[in-house]
Amino acid sequence: MIFNSLFSYPNELVRQVFNNLCIDKTRLPSSGLTSAGIPSFIGEWVLDKKVPGSGSLTSSELEMLNTFIQKAFPRKNDQEEIKFDLSQGHLRKLIALMQVRVKLKPDGSLDPEPIAQIPILNLENCSIPIDIIEANRMLLKQGVWGKISLSQTHEDRPVEVIDFEPFQCSRVDLDAYARCRSHFTASQWKDLMLCSMGFNPEHAAYNQDAKTWILARLLPLVERNYHIIELAPKGTGKSFVFENISSKVTLVSGGKVTPAQLFINGRTKEVGLLGKHDVVVLDEVQSLTFDNADEIIGPLKNYLASGRYNRSGFADVSSDCSLVMLANIELDSQLRPRNEENLIANLPYFFAETAFLDRLVGIIPGWKIPKFQREATACQVGLKMDFFGEALLAMRSDNRYHNYANRHTSFGDVTIRDQQAILKSASGFLKILYPDLNLTLMDYQRDCLEPARQLRQFIRNSLYSLDDEFRQKSRDIEVKATEKSH
Structure with missing residues (x-):
């Protein structure tokens, strides 16, 4: 019998x-597994298949798992050994990420024989049967993790993918997922979401406010074209969930970002990250540099506004990819941002362009999230990361939540962009916390609408300090839950 x-x-x-x-x-x-560079959504799958159970792994389970890892998961320095075995006619089986690309012929036509790429082995031109691609079309996008069988049958032929068994959860029954919500109280469900992300919801440092802002990191997964920035001191686990939840989410660490990487490669005609993934995360944006800033910022502003981008000479690319920007921020002795009126003051110059900043949905106040410590790691029973990630991503196209937010939200004197941003965030919180849409107006105001307002308020505060135009309206955003007539 199920009880609460x-x-x-x-x-x-x-x-x-x-x-x-x-x-x-x-x-x-x-x-x-994590220290071996294996993301959580794959690591948990392996654990459940090879050593199912509960509690920390026993010495015999660890030994069994380590033997399996050494055989199945290649490391960078295994590249040449695996290639040598293949060159000698041996069959090699391994677990890795595989992607498929369609080549262009010199005359510009499409090659009917796509090629498989296995990044960990630096193999870029493997032949692959069409039926494997047809059965796993996600290979053509961000790629799929799975068990790959490789062979080279003839020395003058490329390495061939003989067989492929995908590991990722491919389909989620959202109605069944929503029905599961009814067995939990609001507090229990929130803690389940935290635990599934990898955080310990029972840790004393995670009060309700901190839990809300940790969960806000999931908003770009459940909402299409949801563009947000998180500002936090080092060590709060900003990038943790994005690195571990799904191969449909990709993280680009600080340094240089090129137009080819983000948008489209002018030489190969290959669509960039924004066209392939559901979520692109730019980490450490405070140190971000561009070879040619104008080639990035112009198309990026267009994309944030319309969900489309282009580079000269190419047709428009449409995408519903969400863009997340993570940045470190300095705090004062009270653990508040040093420049609270203009939070983006120390970020690259383009953040101060109001046309760019206004297109962001909000700012996650990462300074309100405690530093991530070992005892803050989840130690309860949570959803498997691959299922959890797929469930969140599957909700992106469900309009019921946005309709609910639109029907139950009343605004004061705010801009259209403020309204759109708040409704989008409120819709996202509904998907995360109330997937069954069984809630009261008070629940909606407290758990969805108020956090959505706060996210946008941080943007409004910065716009207010940067440009006189934004001082024509009240600084504070007024919004409340209401029961509108149909």
């Missing part, structure tokens, strides 16, 4: 409701 526990994390309830879609989150940290 009101006082502690409901481990048994999670197991009863989600069955094989959940996992004891203490398994992964004790496995060594």
Whole structure:
């Protein structure tokens, strides 16, 4: 019989409701998989297949797992050994990310024989049967993790993909997922979401405010074209969830970003990251540099506004990819931002262009999230990361949540962009916290609308300090939950 526990994390309830879609989150940290560079959404899949159970791994389980990892997961320095084996006619099986690309012939026509790429082995021209691609069309986008069988049957032929078994959860029954929500209280469900992300919801440092802003990191996954920035001191785990939740989410660490990388490669005609992924994360944007800034900022502003971009000589590319920018911020002795009136003061110059800043949905106040410590790691039963990521991403195209927000939100004197941003964030919080849409107006105001307002208020504050035009309206955004007549 399923029951709700009101006082502690409901481990048994999670197991009863989600069955094989959940996992004891203490398994992964004790496995060594993460330190081997294996993302959580793959690591948890491997654990459940090879050493199912609960609690930290035993010495015999660790030994079994380590043997499997050494055989199945190639490291960078294994490249040449694997290539040598293939050159000698041996079959090699490994677990890795694989992508497929369609080549252009010199005359500009499309080659009917696509090629597979395996980045970890630096193999870029593997032949692959068409039926494998047809069965796994996500290979043509951001790629898919799975068990790959490789062979080179003739020395004058490229390496061939003989077989492929995908690992990622490919389909989620959203109606069933929403029905699961009814077994939990609002507080229990929020804690389940935190735990599934990899955070310990019972850690004393995570008060309700901190939990809200950690969950806000999921908004770009559940909402299409959701563009946001998080400002936080080092060590709050800004990039943690994005690195581990899905191959449909990609993270670009600080340094140089090129137009070819983001938009489209002028030489190969290959679509860039914004056209391939559901979420692109630019980390450490405070140190971001561009070879040719105008070639990036202009198309990027267009993309933030319309969901389309182009480079000269190419047709428009449409995408619903969300863009997340993560930046470090300095705090004062009270752990508040040093320049609270203009939070983007120390970021690259283009953030101060109001036409750019106004196109962002909001700013996540990462300074309100405690530093990530070892004891803050999830140790309860949560959703498996691959299922969790797919469930969130599957909600992107469901308009019921935006319709609910639009029907139950009343605005004061605000701009159209303010309204659109707040409705988008409120819709996202609904998807994360109330996927069954079973809530009261008070729930909506407290858990969805007010956090959405705060996210946008940080943008409004900076715009207010940067440009007189934005002082024509009140500084504070007024918004409330209401029951509008149909």
